[in-house]
Amino acid sequence: MGKKRPDGVYIDNINPYTKIMPHIMPHRYDAMNWCKVEVSCDGIDRFIAEQHKLGKRYSYYNVVMAALVRTFAMRPSLNRFVMNRKIYQHNDITASFAVKKILKDNSEDTTVKVHFKGDETIDEVSKQMEEVIAANTGVKAYNSVDDTAKMLTNAPHFMIKLVVKLLNWLDHHNMLPASLIETSPFHNSFFITFMKSIHGDYLYHHCYDFGTTSMFIGMGREKETPVVENGEVKVGKVLTLGVVCDERFCDGLYYVNSMRLIKKLLMNPEQLLEPIDLAQYSSVNGIAKEGDKKRKLKKNKKDKKNKKDAKNVATDAETETQAAATTVIKDEE
Template sequence: MEIKIMKEGRKLKSIDPMNAVSAYIMPTRSGASNFFADSIDIEITENYIHEKRQQGLKGLGMMHIVLAAYVRAISQYPSVNRFIRGQKVYARNSIDMCLTIKKQLKLHAPETVIKIPATPTDTLEQVYKNTVSLIEENKREDTENGMDSVAKFLSFVPGVFLKFAVWILKVLDYFGLIPKSLVKVSPFHGSMFLTNMGSLGINAIYHHLYNFGNLPLFCSIGKKRNDYKVNPDGTVKKMRLMDLTVVCDERICDGHYYACAFKAWKKYIENPYLLDEPPEKVQIDI
């Protein structure tokens, strides 16, 4: 049987020298993590969600908005979709967003991870439909996706051999030799990982990055809340907010670029009407 190696990206050779050496100075993702938090004004977003649900997008929520807004931000700022492999910087060839779901909203219900593929030209409706389809498919009790099968198999391997097997996987990953079939289902490989803590009724958390794989960004969204703002004329305005936290790999691009990308991401979340049509132009990484 032929084992296909996944070409996840292309190595960048024209990057800034500081970016080129930073992966050697900070060899692990956990040691190169930056933490970011912001509050999102969701007044327009909630109105948008209400409108779209009436138009047939059943169950549309903040999670779908955040995912679609991230895809659009990548279309304009593709460098945030880079990754580190073998201490080199790569431009990713695809957009893959990871999401953990529970089969049922019960304390001891099993959970699984899905990977949502997207393209830079996707609209919010396309991201929504892809996400809903994958969630419905993987929530069925009789469904076992690729990651579930791999995890189940590894759980039967004795500890000492499992440790060796994981070491082998890390070596293969360092050189980009992980088989395509594993990369396709791995929650450790992708553009970003989203955890929706708001669906559990709690605030956003800071989730660590994984040293295995190549995920450069972990995002958490919290429960919606009310706040109050004093206007210049002395009047008080009630605001609807949602907190968002990000842990990101600082080695893939500089702080100014990250800031521009995060501002765009926030803009699209706060005004999802901008996501109804494909972007006028898609930017290509260097």
């Protein structure tokens, strides 16, 4: 029931204002902010066409997912979550999204998770997406999420209510097993819904209070819309993302600059062809990894020992001085 979790590391050196925010807003739905990211499709269309000539096929979904993974890697403070009023840093970048097994109203859907380190290229991100989608489409495709949901919903309603309450309690007290966290689609860095795939518009989707989802992106279909370029109004194709995020661990400036980075990457997808050096990017406003914690504890113990030794030396010196003074007084007598 401590601060250690399988999916994240507790941040123990965050500033006081940020640290108190989860106590003021204990629920994720208390702290949701909405923003809209509009991006010209010219750069994406040009990039897809150029790569197609080279024998590589990328879609809008690949470009958007790669841009989001890159943004979370370059802006690591986004990759945080609040659990039981404590702020944690995710161990990796985990994306969840829903997959329709067959594109029909009455067909089943499922939710999948993909893990990233953050330095992946668009090619690596695309391959991971293709593999997980291929494994989870088709009438007979079932994964651990489907099996767990089926097993749980076969129980009476009162039992479902009790089990969900128990899981939530275990999660809040860092006792939820790693296997269940891995199965849960609600434990992730961000959740994305590809509304474009069903010809839908962007939307603002709430962040689930269960789990660790701290950002939800609703990707809509591109539209022909009036845009201003060089002081002139013309019709251009625009892609819109509806973003809902938890405000408790990042300030407004950090979020705004992160949205700008997403837009920059989507307008210049060529940057996603090369990997990045993760060592160049660090979180702001506190970060504590397990190794750092151990070193910190060891340093604190060493500092305490040094202070104790210094105090002992000072005490011995004071005793010797007092003894010498007593001797001098006796000699004078």
